[in-house]
Amino acid sequence: MLESLIFSLVVGASVGLAAGYLGSIMVLEKMALVGDAMSHVALPGLALGVLLGFNPLFGGFLFLFVSAILIWHVSRVTKLSFETLVGAAFTLALAIGILLFRNLDALEAALFGDIAQVTIVSAGIAVAVSIVVILLTRLIYKNIVIGLISEELAMSKGVSIAKTNLLYLLLVSVTVAIGIQITGTLLVGFLVVTPAAAARIVSGNMSRYLVLSAIFGLVSAVSGILLSGYFSVLPGPLVVISGVAIFIIVLIIRWRKKLES
Amino acid sequence: MVIAIAFLLLKTKPNLINKFAHLNLIRKWLRSLIMESSSDYILKVSNLSVELQNQTILEHVNFKVKRGIALAIVGPNGAGKTVLFRTLLNLIPHTGNIEWASDVKIGYVPQNINVKDVPISVKEFLTYKSGSNIEAALAAVKLEKDFQNKTLRVLSGGQLRRVLIAGALIDNPNVLLFDEPTVGVDVGGEESIFFTLNELKQRRNITMLLITHDIHLVKEYTDELLGLNKCTTFFGDSQQIAEPSLQQRIYGETVCLGET
Numbered sequence: 001m002l003e004s005l006i007f008s009l010v011v012g013a014s015v016g017l018a019a020g021y022l023g024s025i026m027v028l029e030k031m032a033l034v035g036d037a038m039s040h041v042a043l044p045g046l047a048l049g050v051l052l053g054f055n056p057l058f059g060g061f062l063f064l065f066v067s068a069i070l071i072w073h074v075s076r077v078t079k080l081s082f083e084t085l086v087g088a089a090f091t092l093a094l095a096i097g098i099l100l101f102r103n104l105d106a107l108e109a110a111l112f113g114d115i116a117q118v119t120i121v122s123a124g125i126a127v128a129v130s131i132v133v134i135l136l137t138r139l140i141y142k143n144i145v146i147g148l149i150s151e152e153l154a155m156s157k158g159v160s161i162a163k164t165n166l167l168y169l170l171l172v173s174v175t176v177a178i179g180i181q182i183t184g185t186l187l188v189g190f191l192v193v194t195p196a197a198a199a200r201i202v203s204g205n206m207s208r209y210l211v212l213s214a215i216f217g218l219v220s221a222v223s224g225i226l227l228s229g230y231f232s233v234l235p236g237p238l239v240v241i242s243g244v245a246i247f248i249i250v251l252i253i254r255w256r257k258k259l260e261s
Numbered sequence: 262m263v264i265a266i267a268f269l270l271l272k273t274k275p276n277l278i279n280k281f282a283h284l285n286l287i288r289k290w291l292r293s294l295i296m297e298s299s300s301d302y303i304l305k306v307s308n309l310s311v312e313l314q315n316q317t318i319l320e321h322v323n324f325k326v327k328r329g330i331a332l333a334i335v336g337p338n339g340a341g342k343t344v345l346f347r348t349l350l351n352l353i354p355h356t357g358n359i360e361w362a363s364d365v366k367i368g369y370v371p372q373n374i375n376v377k378d379v380p381i382s383v384k385e386f387l388t389y390k391s392g393s394n395i396e397a398a399l400a401a402v403k404l405e406k407d408f409q410n411k412t413l414r415v416l417s418g419g420q421l422r423r424v425l426i427a428g429a430l431i432d433n434p435n436v437l438l439f440d441e442p443t444v445g446v447d448v449g450g451e452e453s454i455f456f457t458l459n460e461l462k463q464r465r466n467i468t469m470l471l472i473t474h475d476i477h478l479v480k481e482y483t484d485e486l487l488g489l490n491k492c493t494t495f496f497g498d499s500q501q502i503a504e505p506s507l508q509q510r511i512y513g514e515t516v517c518l519g520e521t
Contacts, residue, residue: 142385145379148375149379149381150375204412205412
């Protein structure tokens, strides 16, 4: 039990860091809710993994990435918003996922996370993936930000918005897939949204915003898991609650500063 | 068309030149046309048409831009001016030809930017490519160097416009596309932006394409004028903007120029 707690702390810390870092962009793009809903699309992939006997996280990642590309493409062709399509896709994915899971325990683990299943291998994978995600995000975030500020400006600087967005979707998919072990598919979206939202309140420049977002992600994941060990409950909800607590603390600090000045 | 006929005439009946002395002039003119065509122009647009969602936005637009000049692009709202810029940046599918010189390096100063939601500092905005000289870029638009730590969204209209110009200059472009330089800038700020632009043009020999509604700007700071209202309504010396008849032509009922 202690071993799996330590491994899950490693997974939580690295995925919290990566998701916070990456999620900051999602909040800027006003895609926060999309990212949140999107994460549920992993469920059928997890089910297939359990059913066919391969690593469920790989199935989850595959489903996330393929559906992200599909939705992105359909939204470009039909001019329907990304939000609308994700709204339709994620309920469908939940439905299919629930049908595919024959074993209720496995379904519960997929929906809510199960740190008892975290091994040294998955901890190692989480650390490696998080490092890669953070490094790649560092490479592309300026391009994404310039694209957000002005599409024409990005084009004139030779930035390919399509390629950048595709890589970004890949990074989100892989991060969410890793995070599912800790929080489950239902709550994993939290990791890319709330830390960034808290960081956004107190940031006047990008580097501070990205770093704070990553730190908030890390702190909420780690404290959530520690608290869950202490109270012997599922970590997912406590990770979310810790993150929201950080958000509220940041809000109060800012509010007090405003009163003082 | 005229050129082709003249050329054919000259080729098939060379003795015509001796008979008609004034044809010599045509020959000279033809030669000068061929000579200057390759290197003197940084941009040639011919027969450019753009259709978006089954609506014609631009139709048979023709113009050429000489190196080092400032070209004003004027026309009523919805004339397709910003679309023309987007097309020149290859953001929009089009028919016809856009021919940039091979050594072209474009800097773009957009009209609308979304900085409200993005916590980005001036420094970060200017350094999305490493190795850029921020202080030099800020100095070129007359901003102090400690300006770089400010957040973009707290800047005034005029300051933001200058930062955007600095952002376009930082890659050392030889062409600057400038969409509505004076929108959101107060009167004093306008004048100093024009001054900065003029200096850049003269000192760095940057070719400028400016979309504007500002007749004063056109008259004082540009060399040539392109009237645009889906099609080309005028192309020539920008000083003519002062003539009411030309303003009527550009902003009034559309009369397209023929294809050149």
